[in-house]
Ligand SMILES: Cn1c(O)c(C(=O)NCC(=O)O)c(=O)c2ccccc21
């Protein structure tokens with residue numbers, strides 16, 4: 001049968017994922033972030049981009065928040081909307097290439113999970129497809145998961161062919177809260193991964209051209225379970241409190 005010097009194509013594919021996972025985990029340990037270029041190869045990357053643009057043209061994105069366009073906060077002048085997002089689970093029509101991206105990153109993360117003992121990664125969010133419409137739109141400095149909501153790894157897949165720094169829109173990453181940012185170019189077919197917690201404050205610098213990216217957040221099982229339990233606890237307390245509020249006595253008050 002088709003054994004290539006003793007390996008089947010599947011073996012070679014598995015090895016390739018294992019090698020990349022080793023590089024990713026070593027680099028995450030060393031600097032807290034890691035990017036892989038030419039992740040899918042150009043033709044698949046362009047297919048994913050065309051599906052994202054199609055989502056955009058079919059108005060599947062939310063409207064971004066209303067922001068002033070002159071940056072000094074006055075809302076007097078014309079308003080523009082900043083980042084727009086669409087949540088995709090991968091089963092939607094005309095999202096086959098986006099779905100392929102989601103399963104490919106799942107496979108990479110599954111290999112990484114075997115090498116990271118501090119997390120047990122089994123689930124992720126849906127894909128958040130984001131579009132910055134240009135005109136100086138940006139995303140202020142933040143931490144994705146500052147308060148243990150379960151997210152441990154952020155993956156960002158960039159879809160911007162021919163992007164250059166003069167277009168702005170760099171991802172400024174401050175690993176370990178460093179003063180000087182690491183500036184990541186959001187170029188086509190680049191997969192960036194970083195720890196989602198306070199180790200990685202980051203911001204999107206003002207963009208002067210349309211800028212697309214797909215985010216997948218991966219959960220640590222235990223942190224997520226604790227967070228869900230806390231959420232349910234808060235829901236119960238709120239329910240009891242609102243029961244007492246309108247004077248009803250089923251809140252157990254005497
Ligand atoms: C649109 N957008 C984001 O772009 C980033 C983010 O950090 N992006 C980094 C990047 O695109 O390089 C976010 O973290 C984010 C979080 C909640 C809602 C929307 C969000």
Ligand SMILES: [Mn+2]
Nearest residue numbers: 142143144202
């Ligand atoms: Mn973020």
